[in-house]
Amino acid sequence: MRRLCIHTITTKPWTTEECISRYAAAGVGGITFWRYNLEGRNPAVVGKQAREAGLDIVSLCRGGFFPASSAEGRQKAIDDNRRCIEEAQALGAPLIVLVCGAVPGQSLEESRKQIADGIAAVLPDAEAAGVKLGIEPLHPMYADDRSAVNTMRQANDICDALGSPDMLGIAADVYHIWWDPELQHQIEFTAAQKRLFAFHICDWKTPTTDFxxxxxxxxxxxxxxxxxxxxxxxxxxxxxxxxxIFSHRYWAMDQDEYLGKITESYRQLYV
Amino acid sequence: MRRLCIHTITTKPWTTEECISRYAAAGVGGITFWRYNLEGRNPAVVGKQAREAGLDIVSLCRGGFFPASSAEGRQKAIDDNRRCIEEAQALGAPLIVLVCGAVPGQSLEESRKQIADGIAAVLPDAEAAGVKLGIEPLHPMYADDRSAVNTMRQANDICDALGSPDMLGIAADVYHIWWDPELQHQIEFTAAQKRLFAFHICDWKTPTTDFxxxxxxxxxxxxxxxxxxxxxxxxxxxxxxxxxIFSHRYWAMDQDEYLGKITESYRQLYV
Structure with missing residues (x-):
């Protein structure tokens, strides 16, 4: 159970404080905050609350969204990622998950170039703050407007192109990559490069009714x-x-009951 | 305009006969029939009607769906693909498009093995009938229950594994493969192997609201x-x-008006 971490967005109806207290009470080991959790709050205080409750702060979600059709838009994204790094440092989160971004109609090649440029621009800040950046390859169904990085291979290519800096790695989420015929090899390669920074789990329903x-x-x-x-x-x-887990269905149910389902399904999987 | 072919499912509200007469009247060069078009009809008669109207019969959609959890289910699929080959031959369609299939919860590797086995089982029938089989790689968002073949590379791997038979190739649909970073290379490779059998077009909307x-x-x-x-x-x-194009939105509109939009968007793209 110590290795079970929950993303606060999984229980979106709960406040930041409720997430901390309920996860801790359920014996969950870690918490990944989303940036909305910090709105109107002091990140350092939130971090202290979580640690005092016995939770490891695993990461902050999410930075990224680097591509934009204008230089101004790209600079805005860089500025926002710098703020995200400051927040992560204050929170005490060792890692930021990057949803890299894409612009509908802009070529994926151009978006990937802008992603690499954006990461390069904020890497010195991440290094200075001691905060790692984890590129999360997103499922190809999000290639239009969420991420032009859709496989672990592409994420590894960006890490390599930027000189394989220690603070840059990959957040692997089964939802996005389970279908990839190269998956096992890419996991092994990523780990061998010391850049497997995070591992996210959930499941793919048949049918899935919402993107x-x-x-x-x-x-x-x-x-x-x-x-x-x-x-x-x-x-x-x-x-x-x-x-x-993003789920209208689960967000609509009693969140304590839902948390029970999460810990139970985790136990069935691993214990 | 001669290279414009329309899949009858694009104008699903129309009968088989309406598709033939309207496409021909609009100057469309080719038609791809779906199997529902042949229900209660003699495929040879349908084929004759289409040719007499001046349409090339491009392919028959669709065969495939080979994987199943039981040997009985897999045999049923093979039998159905044999019927599909007979229909295509009677219709005068030189090609069947294969949506290969997948079983939720069965490993993709096992499904791919069953796909290769199923194709191998019906290839002699296809060869005898002079009907080609085109594997259509489907977007990874369909890997759960529609196809365990999600990239052109995987489709090429199956062709290679089966000894690269002349009658087996690939149907490339931009909707499924546009995101693939290997796309240009895979198109070139596929064509060099003389197995680029079909090219399908439509577009990916942002947002897309239905899978x-x-x-x-x-x-x-x-x-x-x-x-x-x-x-x-x-x-x-x-x-x-x-x-x-599968579209609730377009199926709900006047199909003559819609056909005008199709030919207009085709002209804007190519003429």
Whole structure:
């Protein structure tokens, strides 16, 4: 259970404080905050609350969204990522997850170039703050407007192109990459490059009825989560398994009951 | 306009006979029938009607769906593909498009093995009938229950594994493959292997609101259709460009008006 981490957006109806207290009470080991959790709050205080409750702060979601059709838009994104790095440092989060971004109608090649440029621009800030950046490859169904980085191979290519800096790595989420025929190899390669920074879990339902908010709880869908998780662990990864579920259906239910379902499905998978 | 082919499902509200007469009247060069078009009809008669109207019969959609959890289910699929080959031969369609299939919860590797086995089982029938089989890689968002073949590379791997038979190739649909960073290379490789059998077009809307039936008309979305089409033509491909659009929105409108939009968007793209 110590390796179970939950993303606050999973229980979106809860306040920041409710997430901290309920996760801790349920024996969850870690918490990944989303930036909306910090709105109107002092990140350092939120971080202290979480640590005092016994939770490891795993990461801050999310930076990225670097591509834009204008130089002004790209600069705005860089500025926002710098703020995100400051927030992560104050919070005590060792990692920021990057949803890299894409602009509909702009070529994916150009978006990837802008992503690499954006990351290069903020890397010195991340290094100075001691905050790592994890590129999260997103499922190809998000290539239009959310991310032009859709496979672990592409994420690795960006890390390589930027000289493989220590603070830059990959956040692997089974929802986005489970279908990839290269998956096992890419997990091994990523870990060998010491850049497997995070591992997210949830499930893919059949049918899925919403492009964003119909993810399933582990065990409800077709993703071979345990197999992928075993590949990850076989590389020596000992980090958290982060539950990140966007779901209108689950957000509508009693969140305490839902948290019980999360810990139960995690136990069935791993214990 | 001679290279414009339309899939009958694009104008689903129309009967088989309406599709033939309206496409021909609009100056469309080719038609791809869906199997529902043949229900209660003699395929040979339908084929004769289409040819007499001046339409090239491009392909029959669709065969495939080979994986199943039982041997009985897989045999049923093979039998159905044999019937599909008979229908295509009677119709005078030189090609069947294969949506290969997948079983939720069964590993993609196992499904791909069953797909290869299923194709191998029906290939002799296809060869005897003079009907080609085109594997259509489907977007990774359909990997759960529609196809375990999600990239052109995987489709090529299956062709290679089966000894690269002349009658087996690939149907490339921009909707499924536009995001693939290997796309240009895979198109060139496929054509060099003489197995680029078909080219389908439509567009990817932002946002897309339905996993199946919210495809866009060419120009409505983010797919660089003309660029991909130019890559295809640069290989020496001179075949049809097949418009295949599943859309609740377009099916709800006057189909004559819609056909006008299709030919207009095709002209804007190519003429």
């Amino acid at each position: 964003l908010n119909d993810r399933g709880l582990m065990g409800e869908g077709c993703i071979p989560i345990r197999q992928i998780s075993d590949w990850v662990d076989a590389t020596g990864y000992k980090g958290p398994r982060e539950v990140e | 199946l039936n919210d495809r866009g008309l060419m120009g409505e979305g983010c797919i660089p259709i003309r660029q991909i089409s130019d890559w295809v033509d640069a290989t020496g491909y001179k075949g049809p460009r097949e418009v295949e």
